[in-house]
Amino acid sequence: MPQPARLSRRMSVQQVEEGVELAPRFDRDSLLPVVVTDADTGEVLMVASMDAEALLRTIDTRQAHYWSRSRRGLWHKGATSGLIHDVVEVRVDDDQDSVWLRVRVRGSGASCHVGYRSCFYRSVLLDQVGDGPLSLRYEESARTFDPAEVYGDAPNPTRL
């Protein structure tokens, strides 16, 4: 598959780290990880993946597009739920192998298919001693929507 001309070829470390050309490095599955934060609060909402097409559509439309690992295809976030991610800023890291999207979420503001605002609604308890199983605690107290109402019978994307 030829590299789209709008993404530059990676020629040198200096170009990648200090240049002003968008020259991303995709992994062996042709994807890169994307951190999505709330543009106003800084809260991390989710971690997703993009292929080249999703990245370019996100830049062009200013609505986040991801690669859906469960559906194996382009995923226009919010197309089903209405919870569109309007893009405020697209950042790229030093070696251009990951992306940070700052977004505003439409509707209820939830980004998590389980119903919470952020996918990161639990933290690891840090004061646990001994060799027992590690426990989590909830950092969000209430779901913002009922997944069954929004997604109906769509398969759950979580894999064991």
Add this chain to the structure above:
Amino acid sequence: MPQPARLSRRMSVQQVEEGVELAPRFDRDSLLPVVVTDADTGEVLMVASMDAEALLRTIDTRQAHYWSRSRRGLWHKGATSGLIHDVVEVRVDDDQDSVWLRVRVRGSGASCHVGYRSCFYRSVLLDQVGDGPLSLRYEESARTFDPAEVYGDAPNPTRL
């Protein structure tokens, strides 16, 4: 390699999404992506990877440990540079295949090997028209340290 007993086995979607057991899902390289943010400002500092050992050491020591892809081994961030990541919070996402670390960075506060505070020191210009190559602009104006002084002749981790 047996799963350390402190990480629970993944038995059901409900356990993973709604339970309070830490039961992470590592990828085929035995890694998971980690988003690192400044605990005070919310700025995304870097995206890294952890294997099970790095995750457990991070929880136990409250200093971030990652998997170094370039060195192929455990990476105690700051061991060379002094820029330790003191861990304030460890969050896990709905399907427990990625981690969000909230940290405070010691020393100059930089997290990027190129010398910037955040690895995400450039953004994609969003008002570009036409089919030409996409351009970046700098969001941080100055390096916080000189990488040559801190790292000397250590090989640059960026791969083309």
